[in-house]
Amino acid sequence: METNQNRGLMASIFGMRCPRCREGKLFNTPTFSYQKPTEMPSHCPSCGQNYMPEPGFWYGAMFISYIWTAFACLFFVGFGIFALGMSINGAFIALVITCAIFFFWIFRISRSIWFHIYVKYDPLAKERN
Ligand SMILES: [Zn+2]
Numbered sequence: 001m002e003t004n005q006n007r008g009l010m011a012s013i014f015g016m017r018c019p020r021c022r023e024g025k026l027f028n029t030p031t032f033s034y035q036k037p038t039e040m041p042s043h044c045p046s047c048g049q050n051y052m053p054e055p056g057f058w059y060g061a062m063f064i065s066y067i068w069t070a071f072a073c074l075f076f077v078g079f080g081i082f083a084l085g086m087s088i089n090g091a092f093i094a095l096v097i098t099c100a101i102f103f104f105w106i107f108r109i110s111r112s113i114w115f116h117i118y119v120k121y122d123p124l125a126k127e128r129n
Contacts, residue, residue, distance in 0.1 A: 006123055009116065016112045019119040021047035021126045026112055037104035040111075047125035053118070058111060060118070065110035073099070 007015065007022040016031075018024040024046035028039045040051050052058075073095055080091030099106070122128075 013112050013116050016108055018044040018047060018049050019116040020044065020049040020122050022121060023126060026115070027108060031105050031108055034104065038107065048129045049119065061111040061114035064114045065106060069106055
């Protein structure tokens, strides 16, 4: 019955796996290859979960992205100014560079979080497929 030992929730979110089986990958290419960064398969290769459950589904990920990056940016700039003694301009330049580098990672993690909120984990999904 137990095939692959089950991935934890955090490992599944940050490993960008299918929320239903926690095995199939959500994206076709590695994040930092920067090739086809937004491309996803239409269904989970492992359990068959539809990766587009309803029209406009991924708009929700935009709000997830906005919420957590707003706090992360605030912390980043605050840390630069108060802990590292950077100037305000310096902290914001560092922020913009960091956001540019991690842009697609942020995009993907936000989709992964959103999908994991929406779809329930089903350890037997793969067998049932
Ligand atoms: Zn799956």
